[in-house]
Amino acid sequence: MAELTYKQQIVEAAAALKERLGGRQPSIGLILGSGLGDLADHVENAVKISYDEVPHFPVSTVEGHAGQFVVGTLEGKTVIVMQGRFHYYEGYSMKKVVFPVYVMKQLGIGTLVITNAAGGMNRAFQAGDLMLISDHLNLTGDNPLIGPNDSELGVRFPDMSEAYSREYRELAKRIAGELGTEGGEPIRLQEGVYSGITGPTYMTPSELNMLARVGGDAVGMSTVGEVIAARHAGLKVLGISCITDMAIGDELEPLTHEQVVAVANRTKPKFISLVRRFVREVTV
Template sequence: MALLNKIQEAVSLIQSKTTHKPRVGLILGSGLGNLANEIEQAEIVSYADVPHFPVSTVEGHKGQLVFGTLQGVSVVAMQGRFHYYEGYSQQEVVFPVYVMKELGIQTLIATNAAGGMNSNFAAGDLMLITDHLNMTGANPLIGANEAELGPRFPDMSEAYSKELIALAERVAESQGIKVQKGVYAGITGPTYMTPAELIMLRTLGGDAVGMSTVPEVIAARHGGLSVLGISCITDMAIGEELEPLTHEQVVEVANRTKPKFMELVKGIIREGCK
């Protein structure tokens, strides 16, 4: 079945379960799903009910779409995302982005948990993504292109909206939240990186490293969406000083960072997405 037909089937099911027409899409990463609890007039659609949707298998990812209003703006939040390392194709990973676009979103805010490779960062920092390195060896747009979804060769000169980054900086300053800015290196996982790999990524220009976001952002830009990316730096991934790391540690730091993260995202939506 053609991708466009799959998208339309998913959209049809979703529209039968919610009356909301979202303008902003949120992808909530590890430990950050609680922002969906702030959504008012919430209507929930389980991924399992949506045709062609994968199922989220990672701890801390609930696996549902939450529709409603946040700071007076109509939104849809992905409470849990899909990853290439779960065995899904990149096309399956990004399928929800196309569905949210077809539902009406104009802006995508993608969040994640990431390791900090920049020595000026600290665990618990929030980093606004200015650009990315696609180190996965794959791309969700490989294969036949459906022109209705976007161009064959999408421009990526401004993958992350400079306007939204500037807005996020202004909101953070007004809230007294320190934010970093940097380049996100997207890898496949599921292993964490070796010291030599981290040194390589840092040398190539990466400031943070993680296992998500890049495919979704490529699809979002293919569809003409404006994108803001925010990483929660959950651990320091300095190759020369690397210590053992577990997913539980990542989630624990993400949970500690939740209050300021949630305030920042709510402020961005309130101030810039009316």
């Protein structure tokens, strides 16, 4: 029996998910990073589907990632939430890492909200800030689009001049300002360039100094491949980093994954408020 093509695998995975959704068609996808998965608990009338129940899916092996889809209603819109993601450093190919993005597109989404935990390299930031991603540096040495292109998934040479929607960023900034004036917790919403690395090691002081000099404001081990795939698929993207630690080369201190998750957990209330309001107000 011939091996299925990438597109055929996407179609099979989406069909298996669709059978579980009772006719609901999500319009917004959300990928939740380390320590941020609790947003999925706010989804109403939720259907939860473990990744190991979906054909051709890998399994998330990272602590703090639940490893399931949650589909239901959030702020009046039908959403599909990835509670945990896949990473290049887990040993998966970049095509496998971004596979869920194409599956969500096949299910009907047009908007993708991508979140992550990241180290802050900009000295104006502080741990606990949220950063809108304005652009990224792909420092993984790989690209999910390398190899034959399937024109049914997207064009051979996708434009990346606005990988992160300017319209969505402006909406998020307005919402952050309004939440602070409405009596909620003020949100320190930064904006900057995300440097995507492979991991799983945290970076050395010299590596961080280099990244800061070439224009990086934050650094992390995800997101870049997913955004490339999203733009290839024609999705509009909002990217948000939770700055969990300060990764300044000259002042670097030892760091553990547990510390990253702990800061993300403390940041969750304002993160959830921002994303929920964005989902409510965004036009899809």
